[in-house]
Amino acid sequence: MNVSERLAASAVVPVVVLDDAKDAVATAKALLAGGVDVMEITFRTAAAADSIKAVAESCPDMLVGAGTVITLEQCKKAVECGAKFIVAPGFDEDVVRWCVENGVAVTPGCVTPTEIMAAMKLGLNVVKFFPAGVYGGLSAMKALSGPFGGIKFIPTGGVNGQNIGEFIAAPFIHAVGGSWVCPKADIAAGNFEKITELCKQARSAALGFEVAHIGVNCENGEDSLAVCKKLDEAFSLGVKEGNSSNFASNGIEVMKSRQERPHRHPHEFRSACRCGAGEEGLRVRHGDSQVQGGADDRRVPEGRIRRLCRASAAKVRRSNHENFDIW
Numbered sequence: 001m002n003v004s005e006r007l008a009a010s011a012v013v014p015v016v017v018l019d020d021a022k023d024a025v026a027t028a029k030a031l032l033a034g035g036v037d038v039m040e041i042t043f044r045t046a047a048a049a050d051s052i053k054a055v056a057e058s059c060p061d062m063l064v065g066a067g068t069v070i071t072l073e074q075c076k077k078a079v080e081c082g083a084k085f086i087v088a089p090g091f092d093e094d095v096v097r098w099c100v101e102n103g104v105a106v107t108p109g110c111v112t113p114t115e116i117m118a119a120m121k122l123g124l125n126v127v128k129f130f131p132a133g134v135y136g137g138l139s140a141m142k143a144l145s146g147p148f149g150g151i152k153f154i155p156t157g158g159v160n161g162q163n164i165g166e167f168i169a170a171p172f173i174h175a176v177g178g179s180w181v182c183p184k185a186d187i188a189a190g191n192f193e194k195i196t197e198l199c200k201q202a203r204s205a206a207l208g209f210e211v212a213h214i215g216v217n218c219e220n221g222e223d224s225l226a227v228c229k230k231l232d233e234a235f236s237l238g239v240k241e242g243n244s245s246n247f248a249s250n251g252i253e254v255m256k257s258r259q260e261r262p263h264r265h266p267h268e269f270r271s272a273c274r275c276g277a278g279e280e281g282l283r284v285r286h287g288d289s290q291v292q293g294g295a296d297d298r299r300v301p302e303g304r305i306r307r308l309c310r311a312s313a314a315k316v317r318r319s320n321h322e323n324f325d326i327w
Contacts, residue, residue, distance in 0.1 A: 011206035024051035034199025056082025133158025
């Protein structure tokens with residue numbers, strides 16, 4: 001996946017403010033543990049450049065970018081330190097043009113038709129919408145998506161754990177940004193487990209799915225446990241070992257042996273959101289073991305199912321497990 005696809009697959013882009021570069025790698029690892037593999041380190045502090053460099057060198061699984069970039073000098077410094085994408089609070093033609101010419105992904109802040117048209121003129125199709133709460137939020141972006149149907153937004157400011165699902169469900173939203181998943185105070189206090197948990201909650205709310213019941217047949221206990229562990233890695237479901245079956249959450253039962261007749265369960269993905277129509281489901285394969293979940297097209301927005309499958313596939317591919325695929 002390219003940078004833009006990685007941002008979309010993550011759904012949430014943490015806006016990270018670091019006062020001390022020594023906390024950068026620990027913060028990145030906490031985000032990764034929570035299922036978030038992108039981070040935007042802002043130039044609001046003097047530690048930004050060193051923090052970006054530390055993460056770029058020490059955390060290869062993390063896609064690190066620079067935020068609050070307001071000058072071309074900052075932009076060049078960030079890229080020199082290892083930033084893979086640039087986020088700006090507003091539209092600066094010099095910054096955007098330099099990024100485009102040098103193959104660096106850039107997301108400038110654009111909240112007016114004039115700014116969006118300027119971004120489009122330079123070849124962009126994803127822009128930041130900041131501060132979203134001040135400039136009209138979802139209603140404003142929906143209105144702008146009418147004349148600018150090819151533009152996707154990354155709203156920041158006003159997005160939180162309670163409304164992230166509503167934002168992500170909108171077809172004109174590429175991803176959302178926010179600092180609520182990695183509060184500055186928790187970083188400074190070393191509360192990295194809390195940051196991990198906040199990321200898990202955000203990912204769950206963004207994907208908006210719930211497994212009702214899925215049954216899986218495996219040849220033996222080892223394969224059964226492997227399936228559960230990979231599901232846990234992809235979705236943070238948790239693993240429970242049992243006598244004849246192992247479980248990934250309470251909803252996915254993975255048998256330790258095959259039945260004479262296929263062991264079947266009703267299965268579905270459920271979401272509180274009732275808009276849109278999804279035709280895609282989730283299918284998992286580990287060796288000869290398979291499980292397929294269907295999307296209830298009356299309940300699950302197509303965009304959410306696609307984000308779920310895309311994000312999970314990326315995680316599994318990067319884990320180098322050849323016998324296990326999610327697509």
